[in-house]
Amino acid sequence: MPQIGIGIVGGGYMGKAHAVAFSAVGALFDTNFRPHLEMICASTATSAETYRAAYGFARATDDWRKLVRDAAIEAIVVASPQETHREIAEAAFAAGKPVFCEKPLGATLDDSRAMVAAADQAGVANMVGFNYVRTPATQYARELIRGGALGQITWFRGEHTEDFLADPAEPATWRTKGVSNGTMGDLAPHMINAALALIGPIKSLCAEVETVHKSRPGDQGAVDVTNDDHGQVMCRFESGAMGHLYFSRIATGRKMGYAYEIHGTKGALRFDQEDQNALWLYDASSPAERRGFTKILTGPEHPDYAAFCQGPGHGTGYQDQITIEARDFLKAIETGKPVWPTFRDGMEVNQVIAAAFESSKKQGWLNVSAV
Amino acid sequence: MPQIGIGIVGGGYMGKAHAVAFSAVGALFDTNFRPHLEMICASTATSAETYRAAYGFARATDDWRKLVRDAAIEAIVVASPQETHREIAEAAFAAGKPVFCEKPLGATLDDSRAMVAAADQAGVANMVGFNYVRTPATQYARELIRGGALGQITWFRGEHTEDFLADPAEPATWRTKGVSNGTMGDLAPHMINAALALIGPIKSLCAEVETVHKSRPGDQGAVDVTNDDHGQVMCRFESGAMGHLYFSRIATGRKMGYAYEIHGTKGALRFDQEDQNALWLYDASSPAERRGFTKILTGPEHPDYAAFCQGPGHGTGYQDQITIEARDFLKAIETGKPVWPTFRDGMEVNQVIAAAFESSKKQGWLNVSAV
Amino acid sequence: MPQIGIGIVGGGYMGKAHAVAFSAVGALFDTNFRPHLEMICASTATSAETYRAAYGFARATDDWRKLVRDAAIEAIVVASPQETHREIAEAAFAAGKPVFCEKPLGATLDDSRAMVAAADQAGVANMVGFNYVRTPATQYARELIRGGALGQITWFRGEHTEDFLADPAEPATWRTKGVSNGTMGDLAPHMINAALALIGPIKSLCAEVETVHKSRPGDQGAVDVTNDDHGQVMCRFESGAMGHLYFSRIATGRKMGYAYEIHGTKGALRFDQEDQNALWLYDASSPAERRGFTKILTGPEHPDYAAFCQGPGHGTGYQDQITIEARDFLKAIETGKPVWPTFRDGMEVNQVIAAAFESSKKQGWLNVSAV
Amino acid sequence: MPQIGIGIVGGGYMGKAHAVAFSAVGALFDTNFRPHLEMICASTATSAETYRAAYGFARATDDWRKLVRDAAIEAIVVASPQETHREIAEAAFAAGKPVFCEKPLGATLDDSRAMVAAADQAGVANMVGFNYVRTPATQYARELIRGGALGQITWFRGEHTEDFLADPAEPATWRTKGVSNGTMGDLAPHMINAALALIGPIKSLCAEVETVHKSRPGDQGAVDVTNDDHGQVMCRFESGAMGHLYFSRIATGRKMGYAYEIHGTKGALRFDQEDQNALWLYDASSPAERRGFTKILTGPEHPDYAAFCQGPGHGTGYQDQITIEARDFLKAIETGKPVWPTFRDGMEVNQVIAAAFESSKKQGWLNVSAV
């Protein structure tokens, strides 16, 4: 089996997750490449070396350009902060190398558009790190909807809610500055991607975005918060369905509130990432006295579950989503065919976010295509 | 103990519920009046007589004016369709009699305003039938919020969702015509009342109201649907909290989806009427490793529970809410003091609904005070 | 509609519940009798008079014999402590009057047997207060099982767990003395009755009954506890199904832990009284990828729900169970036909309890018919 | 970082899981060894070679003796059927090599005892594959109990229930023959291990074990089932706590019903592996009106979670448990100190099972030490 040299930019939260994924993916899935952890890059030489040793890479660097150029690097994962995504991806494409980029694709819509153009020109595999849509439950939800199990969709409600900044006494950090690190920039992309994947394109929207706690304690007194704490979006899908999205980093009590509820003329679905191994399905065609939401536990019958366990209900977790991404990225490289979600999908998410900001500013409805 | 003669207009769904409530309230609660089921009124003499016999009233009539005027009638319950509420209530107040009116107070905001004026002028007890806010769980939620358990409220999400018209093949009936019988007119009042009760007045809103299934089967072919199937409202409370409301009669799978989620800086609450005996509380001050939503089962420690059962977790039900209303109405009559929610509270709900319709028409934000 | 004079012995927890039930039952259900609250009896004249006034009875007494003999009393409810049940019931039957007796039927198996004999001889209506089997959910569970929805039952697990004595510092009271006030005597009957109703007779069993906290604080120092805190029973049903029962008053966290899980070759059921409006059904014949437990919310399609509410998911509560009992008792009187559960059913429950005590003493398996 | 050569016997369900675990463990945890997948063994050369290629081993063999003896193999995982465990482990110990053995330790109690003796004599690292006790939730449950959060434990109920043989039409396979492949032999060990870990040693028990479906379809007509479908155990822990265990492979609807409920004088715990990322804690010291079970989502505050994800509620899955085992096994090898659960712990589980069979046969209570 041919090896493939993997280079990862960023060794933090997600850099590690991808390193683990590429370590495990070959044993878990029937891949045609066996990934080799070739090089890891971080901001400093010291941290890069630490990551190298910890994750088992062959080499380390503090210069992502070196990584991108290196002949042994055949596929690149961008797991550094959003502001860095564009430059790295463009350089990688210029070197003709496939890129997997963490979400959000670009720090701005302009960045994302440039990245899509670069990907198109390079004609190589490109993917975005929307891992949550890869749980067996959400993949199955998508199949159910496409298969017509819910009939005509009339309502979609999605949220991505966490509470890491719910306490106003929580200090200011990099997370509290820079639009792309705010709730809309950083948390919203996952659920917007899910909305688009499950229901289709959003035509128009009306949003309200807000910084609730306008300053937070810093080392030398109060520091201004320059990005948003939460935001909501009423929307209309092109299919005609009505929808609502809510995003928050101050949703006290919510840890991984990536959740959706979908109603259609024939059925309904409910999902909450905090119990990611269950999908709740309502089938309106059941006899009235037996109707209700069925708690389906994911199992080998559902997409991408069997590789992790032969027993239903045994459960997959966060890291497994990242491993599924690795499998897909390898497949995209192998086949030369785009594997969803591509950079274009990532850009469409940024477009919805840009429209939401614009709508919130002008306080009214807006066509997504207008931004 | 002095008796009090009760007259109920309407012997259907709610007329029965109130008849049962007034039968049981004296034994359940420590009331100062013992209600006597004096007269029931329905559209026809035959149905009125049937109700009389079934519910145990002394007399029956098909003329609500007779009921209102009757000397033995000392308190009146209006449980007939919304279009009739105003006229009956005004006549009752004119006769100086206390009125309990089913929700929505009036069929229109104008009706409601006139009814408030009439109540104010009469100076007698007046209440509106928002029964769901009377569950022990929601009463306790209100206490918790007022007591500061959640800190500063940052987000409120409420819904009232059912699915009795989810199937487009469901035929046209009186429910599918007349604005006050639509989702905003008929279902929304309960949850709007809850939002106002829990969080306070709504300052501004932006809504989207829609008839999804524009015609339905009738006896002689398709019939136009002249009211709304679902509607959503983004709102801003006067307290500064942001909110969202959703109402639907086509929410496949939902039977009694009167549900809310509230986030504050110190805690959070979740409630779903489909499991009305549980309230979920998150206390952010607990140690990190023990934090989570606590499923509190209602019990004698919670408002108005002990009268129904000495054991916690034994549960109250729909009918018990109506009996609590009867207790409150008797108390309002006895003390001559308004007991929440009064006609004014009911009118404020109608105002939010009117603003939502207006906002949906003009497709933008609106101050509630503008309608 | 003919009136029927009701006499209730006991005005406490259950006396009140039955007084409320007989106040409401006529308006709720299509009964042929209209109950009249004729007389209430309590241990003292003062308390009896208080209850009379509170619940709306015509007369009060402190002598149950007077109540039993009174010509205006046509039906008797025994809601006094277990030790009094036999004597009162026997006297009532001797006077030819129908008797509804709270659980447990008798304080001992001997008492129960004598009561069944007296009922048989009198040939009048007789019922036992197993209210929990009357929830719409459990009634429906029974229908499902009888209709074969679960196939051959292989396993039944039932529990009745509460925690009112979980804290060893909780003082000694009448509840901590007398076998019939212990967990097996007082709590177990409800779930044993459910087990017999759902699965059929128990053939043999092996039990372990225990007083965990052997003394408790009293007014003058520690007081011995003379009855059991919890007990478990392995059993074999006559149908061949295997089972387990657990009863506890020290089950910290459980408030109304009347719960069962039933597995059959074709399906499964789960129920917990703490959420009494939901029944969880698993149908093994569903396609593998859609299988799971369906949370069925009770509604008008389920037994005895519609009288309380026309909307599904709106919920019934504890008091409603007692009202359903009142309806059934009136029906038994009217038809002269036994309505389940009769005194015989109550006696069979006592027999299982007696067998459990015996088994625990001899530490081994026992045929229930042996006691 | 020193490499360590891993040899795995068995390439099926668990062989794969361990191969993946050793691929990922180095990147996930701060191990001192970096495992190298040196050799895999399966029953046939062809299957061994397939596994080798799929999982990324250096070499393959169909002779476990070769694997055991091989100089490059420094640690051995036994993931072949239970009947083979003893012989392989003994040989590995004889060669002075650390052994990780899948559950159950031995196919019989005698096997297990011999294996413990061999491990003791070898004095090398030895562990048993009870992966479920390694979820962050169950590790935290253990900490809570040890820290006294529940006070004195009065009741433990555990179950391991699945439904893969619930349908009597399911054909006979190797699973339906051989005591060690039955429910008590194959499923029970996990939960018995949990019971011992959470509550301590079991002193005595009384069990009932049963083959419900005595024959199943085979290629040539009905085939006798020679092992048990389900079994229950009443038990008494040495601490004095009472307990109950239930094991089933015919529990229709249950997929991964590894669940426990624990009551103590100060609190209670509930856990169900089907939602492995939540632990339900009841704290009796909370104010009465706020008491209830708290759904704690596992997060970085809980044992062994942070390595997999920095965000709480993001969830770990089945495979992660196996990776935690790999980390522990490496640690045991490195330190030369036993890491729980050792072969001795595995043997104690087999002892409980042997006692349960004996008790079921003689139909009575038994001291576990008697077998």
Ligand SMILES: NC(=O)C1=CN([C@@H]2O[C@H](COP(=O)(O)OP(=O)(O)OC[C@H]3O[C@@H](n4cnc5c(N)ncnc54)[C@H](O)[C@@H]3O)[C@@H](O)[C@H]2O)C=CC1
């Ligand atoms: N899919 C998901 O669930 C998540 C995605 N993310 C995304 O992953 C990306 C990385 O986030 P985290 O891992 O949380 O950040 P982190 O702060 O934990 O790690 C960032 C890494 O990037 C490196 N880095 C920063 N600037 C660099 C530069 N100019 N050149 C080379 N290396 C540089 C840092 O040294 C560090 O190793 C972000 O785009 C973020 O939005 C983050 C968390 C979860």
Ligand SMILES: NC(=O)C1=CN([C@@H]2O[C@H](COP(=O)(O)OP(=O)(O)OC[C@H]3O[C@@H](n4cnc5c(N)ncnc54)[C@H](O)[C@@H]3O)[C@@H](O)[C@H]2O)C=CC1
């Ligand atoms: N609080 C709650 O949960 C609910 C409140 N409602 C409200 O209760 C009111 C009644 O609704 P339902 O009981 O569902 O209606 P229904 O259709 O079941 O009964 C209406 C009754 O009013 C009588 N009626 C109609 N026009 C009349 C007239 N002009 N004079 C005298 N009687 C007349 C009818 O004969 C009938 O007895 C409505 O305002 C409705 O919005 C309804 C259902 C639930």
Ligand SMILES: NC(=O)C1=CN([C@@H]2O[C@H](COP(=O)(O)OP(=O)(O)OC[C@H]3O[C@@H](n4cnc5c(N)ncnc54)[C@H](O)[C@@H]3O)[C@@H](O)[C@H]2O)C=CC1
């Ligand atoms: N079905 C259920 O859910 C429940 C059933 N019960 C059963 O109901 C019965 C009564 O229990 P509670 O109402 O909880 O008791 P309680 O202590 O609240 O009330 C007992 C009543 O009986 C009266 N009484 C006692 N001795 C009497 C005598 N010799 N003559 C006349 N009156 C006498 C007392 O004055 C008092 O009014 C018991 O058999 C109990 O097991 C109790 C609670 C719940």
Ligand SMILES: NC(=O)C1=CN([C@@H]2O[C@H](COP(=O)(O)OP(=O)(O)OC[C@H]3O[C@@H](n4cnc5c(N)ncnc54)[C@H](O)[C@@H]3O)[C@@H](O)[C@H]2O)C=CC1
């Ligand atoms: N911890 C857990 O959650 C689980 C543990 N297990 C345990 O893991 C062990 C293996 O079970 P599975 O993986 O399900 O079995 P499996 O049937 O999927 O795989 C067994 C493997 O052992 C090999 N094998 C059989 N006999 C052999 C021999 N004499 N020499 C060399 N290789 C041989 C086979 O070729 C096959 O590769 C068993 O002890 C089982 O009880 C199984 C499933 C789950």
